[in-house]
Amino acid sequence: MTPSTAISRTLRTVRRAGLALLLAGGGAQAALDVGDKAPPFAIEASLAGNSFRFSLAEALKKGPVVLYFFPAAFSIGCTIEAHQFAEAHDQYQALGATVIGVSADDIDTLKKFSTTECRNKFAVGADADKSVMKAYDAVLAFKPDYSNRTSYVIAPDGKIIYQFTSLNPYRHVSNTLGALKTWVAAQATAQK
Numbered sequence: 001m002t003p004s005t006a007i008s009r010t011l012r013t014v015r016r017a018g019l020a021l022l023l024a025g026g027g028a029q030a031a032l033d034v035g036d037k038a039p040p041f042a043i044e045a046s047l048a049g050n051s052f053r054f055s056l057a058e059a060l061k062k063g064p065v066v067l068y069f070f071p072a073a074f075s076i077g078c079t080i081e082a083h084q085f086a087e088a089h090d091q092y093q094a095l096g097a098t099v100i101g102v103s104a105d106d107i108d109t110l111k112k113f114s115t116t117e118c119r120n121k122f123a124v125g126a127d128a129d130k131s132v133m134k135a136y137d138a139v140l141a142f143k144p145d146y147s148n149r150t151s152y153v154i155a156p157d158g159k160i161i162y163q164f165t166s167l168n169p170y171r172h173v174s175n176t177l178g179a180l181k182t183w184v185a186a187q188a189t190a191q192k
Contacts, residue, residue, distance in 0.1 A: 046111040
């Protein structure tokens with residue numbers, strides 16, 4: 001094997017490993033962290049196919065908010081994640097939490113997604129100008145027209161109590177539920 005062939009193979013291996021690490025979530029963290037103030041936003045959203053204006057400030061008046069960003073409606077990973085959030089909806093409600101998914105998809109696409117994949121259980125918001133994605137540092141680095149798969153749990157006081165970034169759709173629901181349960185238990189203990 002020539003030196004240039006060996007170098008080419010090594011570079012391909014490094015690129016594949018880097019891409020695999022990126023796709024697996026590779027420890028990538030969102031810039032907003034626990035204790036940071038969540039940026040306020042209001043966007044057009046859909047719940048059960050009906051459009052409305054979702055306001056983070058209004059939702060926080062009712063309790064904690066689970067804000068999750070997803071790359072694209074109807075893609076395999078986003079469909080899996082939406083199904084999991086829908087299946088866990090009653091658990092979120094029992095913890096007093098509102099769930100909202102956000103992507104750069106248009107509202108017409110999200111109307112359909114909210115009925116079929118979200119199963120009429122929770123709202124999804126259209127971040128057409130990507131301002132919410134940018135404010136939450138949830139832009140997908142290698143495809144900036146899409147959001148990264150990032151989840152936040154925001155307490156009623158507007159502070160972030162949990163954040164998680166991974167393109168793998170399987171741990172966002174269990175992780176955000178765990179964070180909510182811990183927060184609810186801490187609130188109960190603090191009130192004693």
